[in-house]
Amino acid sequence: xxxxLVPGVPALLPEYAGVTDPVADLRxxxxxxxxxxxxxxxxxxxxxxxxxxxYLLAAADRTGDEASVLVxxxxxxxxxxxxxxxxxxxxxxxxxxxxxxxxxGDIDALGALDRDLAADLxxxxxxxxxxxxxxxxxxxxxxxxxxDPFGVRYWVMRWRG
Amino acid sequence: MTLRLGRQTFPDDATLMMAIVxxxxxxxxxxxxxxxxxxxxxxxxxxVDQGAEIVDIGGIKAAPGAEIDVDEEIRRVGxxxxxxxxxxPDLVISVDTWRAEVAxxxxxxxxxxxxxxxxxxxxxLVDVAAEHGAALICTHTGGVQVxxxxxxxxxxxxVAAAIxxxxxxxxxxxxAGVPRESxxxxxxxxxxxxxxxxxxxxxxxxxxxxxGWPVLVSLSNKDFVGESLDLPVGERLIxxxxxxxxxxxxxxxxxxxxxxxxxxxxxxxxxTIAGRRPPARAIRGLA
Numbered sequence: 216x217x218x219x220l221v222p223g224v225p226a227l228l229p230e231y232a233g234v235t236d237p238v239a240d241l242r243x244x245x246x247x248x249x250x251x252x253x254x255x256x257x258x259x260x261x262x263x264x265x266x267x268x269x270y271l272l273a274a275a276d277r278t279g280d281e282a283s284v285l286v287x288x289x290x291x292x293x294x295x296x297x298x299x300x301x302x303x304x305x306x307x308x309x310x311x312x313x314x315x316x317x318x319x320g321d322i323d324a325l326g327a328l329d330r331d332l333a334a335d336l337x338x339x340x341x342x343x344x345x346x347x348x349x350x351x352x353x354x355x356x357x358x359x360x361x362x363d364p365f366g367v368r369y370w371v372m373r374w375r376g
Numbered sequence: 377m378t379l380r381l382g383r384q385t386f387p388d389d390a391t392l393m394m395a396i397v398x399x400x401x402x403x404x405x406x407x408x409x410x411x412x413x414x415x416x417x418x419x420x421x422x423x424v425d426q427g428a429e430i431v432d433i434g435g436i437k438a439a440p441g442a443e444i445d446v447d448e449e450i451r452r453v454g455x456x457x458x459x460x461x462x463x464x465p466d467l468v469i470s471v472d473t474w475r476a477e478v479a480x481x482x483x484x485x486x487x488x489x490x491x492x493x494x495x496x497x498x499x500x501l502v503d504v505a506a507e508h509g510a511a512l513i514c515t516h517t518g519g520v521q522v523x524x525x526x527x528x529x530x531x532x533x534x535v536a537a538a539i540x541x542x543x544x545x546x547x548x549x550x551x552a553g554v555p556r557e558s559x560x561x562x563x564x565x566x567x568x569x570x571x572x573x574x575x576x577x578x579x580x581x582x583x584x585x586x587x588g589w590p591v592l593v594s595l596s597n598k599d600f601v602g603e604s605l606d607l608p609v610g611e612r613l614i615x616x617x618x619x620x621x622x623x624x625x626x627x628x629x630x631x632x633x634x635x636x637x638x639x640x641x642x643x644x645x646x647x648t649i650a651g652r653r654p655p656a657r658a659i660r661g662l663a
Binding site: 292 | 661
C-alpha cells in the first residue's frame with residue numbers, strides 16, 4: 216500500500232497559472248510524492264480536492280501496480296490575520312495536533328479529530344480522517360513539505376506500507 | 377505571425393515597447409533634452425533598464441522646421457547608432473528616417489528596423505531594407521509631403537485608406553525582397569489626419585489588426601490626445617494611456633512611446649484582461 220497526502224490548493228491547477236508560480240515549492244513536493252504512487256490510484260477528497268488530484272496524477276509519471284491512495288486535505292486556513300479565513304486563535308494549536316498525529320502515525324488521534332472545530336477553522340480533514348483506516352498504527356510517514364506560506368497549513372507526506 | 381526585427385525574433389503573442397530617442401534640438405515633447413549625444417545615450421540606457429525591447433532613434437523632428445540635409449541627418453544618427461550597437465549587442469535598434477541614404481548608413485552601423493514615418497516618400501527605402509535584412513515600418517500619411525502638417529484633408533473612410541496604403545506599402549516592400557515577417561504597418565496617428573481621423577483609427581484599430589500584418593501604434597503625447605482633452609504637451613500621459621489601452625485591446629503589437637514603464641503596465645494589464653497573458657502571480661482565493 217502506498218499513501219500520499221497533498222493539500223487541495225487550487226493555485227496548483229494549470230487554469231490558475233500565472234507568469235510566476237506562487238506555489239513552486241509545494242508543487243515540486245506534490246509531484247515528487249505522487250510520482251511514488253502506482254498506476255491505479257484511489258482518490259479521497261472533496262470535489263475541489265479531486266480536481267487537484269486529477270491534475271497531479273496526470274502530471275506525474277507513475278509505474279507499478281501497488282495499491283495506492285491519494286488523500287487531499289489540509290490544515291486550517293485561519294492561521295494569521297492575512298489568512299483567507301482571517302485569524303482564529305485556535306488554528307495553530309489545532310494544526311500542531313494534526314501535524315503531530317500525521318508525523319507519528321497516531322491513528323487514534325486521526326480518527327478522533329474534532330470535525331466541528333476543523334470546519335470552523337476551514338481545515339479540510341474529512342479525507343485525512345480516512346488515513347486512520349489506511350495507515351498501520353505508528354507508521355511514520357515521510358514529510359516532503361510542511362508550511363503555511365499563505366496562512367493555510369499544508370502537508371505533503373508519503374507512506375509506504 | 378512571428379516578427380523578425382533584424383537580429384531578434386518575437387513570438388506572435390509578444391507586445392513590444394519601442395522607446396523614442398531623439399537626436400534633435402527641437403522635437404515637440406522633449407524639446408531637445410537628448411540633443412547632446414551623451415544625453416541621448418543616457419536615454420537609451422534608461423529605457424533599456426525600463427524594459428524597452430526597441431529604441432527608435434530619430435534625427436529630424438516630424439513637424440515643419442529647419443531643413444536638415446542628408447549629411448546632417450547622418451551626422452546626427454549614424455555614428456550614434458554604432459555607439460548604441462556596440463554597447464547593446466542584442467537591443468533592437470530602429471531609426472526614424474524616410475531617406476534611403478540615411479537608412480543605408482545606419483544599417484551599416486547596426487540598425488535593425490527602418491521606421492519610415494512618411495509612408496514611402498523615398499521609393500528606394502524598401503531596397504535598402506531588403507539589402508540589409510532590416511525590418512520596415514510601413515506608415516499611412518494620406519500622401520502628404522514629408523514634414524508637413526495636415527490641412528483640410530478628407531477621407532471617404534480613413535481606416536480603409538490606412539489599411540489600403542499600408543498594406544500596399546508592405547506588399548511593395550515584399551516584392552523588393554523584405555521578408556513578410558519583417559514588415560509592420562502603422563496607421564500613423566496625426567500624420568495626414570485631423571483629430572477626428574486619429575480617433576476613428578483608434579476606435580477601429582481592430583480592422584487593421586485583422587489584416588494579419590503586425591500593427592504598430594504611435595500615440596505618445598500627440599495632438600489628437602491633446603485636442604481631445606484640451607491639454608498641452610506635458611499633460612497628455614493619461615490620455616495617451618487611455619488610447620493605448622484601446623489599441624492594446626484591439627491587438628496592437630508595437631507601441632512607440634516616450635513613457636516605457638507606464639505603457640508597459642497598461643499593455644500588460646489589457647493583455648491580461650483579454651486573456652492573452654496570464655496574471656504575473658495569482659494566489660488570491662487560490663491558497
